[in-house]
Amino acid sequence: MNATKSASCSPTTVSESASTISPLALRHAIRSGKHRGTTTGYASGYLQGNLAILPASHADEFLKFCVKNPKSCPLIGMSEPGSPYIPELGTDLDIRTDLPGYRVFRGTIDFESVSDLTAVWRDDLVTFVLGCSFSFEAAITRSGVPLRHMDANRNVPMYVTNIATTPAGRFHGPLVVSMRSFKPSDAIRAILYSDRYRLAHGAPVHIGDPASIGISDLMKPDFGDEPVVNEGDIPVFWACGVTPQMAIRNVLPDLAITHEPGLMLVTDVLAEAAEFSLQTKTA
Incomplete structure (x- = not known):
């Protein structure tokens, strides 16, 4: 599998700096075509x-897949069939236009990359929004720990592993991981901070030797x-959260849509407030 590169982007692609731009302003920049790169580092917090x-015919099975695999598929929002809106995730948020890039699968493993879903939208489509590790990156950088991919203006590297997800009906496949490298003292701090964000994948699943989880060359990510x-x-x-793409490839409904890796939906939900709400409900 070849690495999928996303366009680099810098704070100059929008009118405000990357970290301080509001989610709504960023979505508008994406919708108008002014921003097409990764969303890492944007709308901090x-x-x-x-x-x-x-x-909709596949929605119940996929929901079960998310429930069985909460580390890779932490569900933060789900639409009604046919609706491109999930009001609890944001004001003036349109699933069809507000991500920098999408992958459209039509019953095969091949996909078309598009920047707008309006032409392919159907009344039976159900949208699942799953938490992303970009959400805890702000907490890590606020603590003074550098994130090397952000400093280099790159998308985070992602790899397909030899770790299997828990199947749910027809949905199954390998776990995909994102990688960030740190000096040892910073790695400890990054792990502790990320553990607070269960809706953004929480604590790491592996530390150290890439080969032990099936990654043969760290310098050649799959995404x-x-x-x-x-x-x-x-x-x-x-x-x-690229993990579901692997599961969807094993099912291949007549139409399936995912995000381009690293090009996310940025919501109006504060990450820390969402985590506090989750902890209150599960206490």
């Missing part, structure tokens, strides 16, 4: 989401950009 859109790894760094791997 707000939940970002991976996307999976399926016909995203080539990593920046400094001498002495420890690679840290988090469950990734």
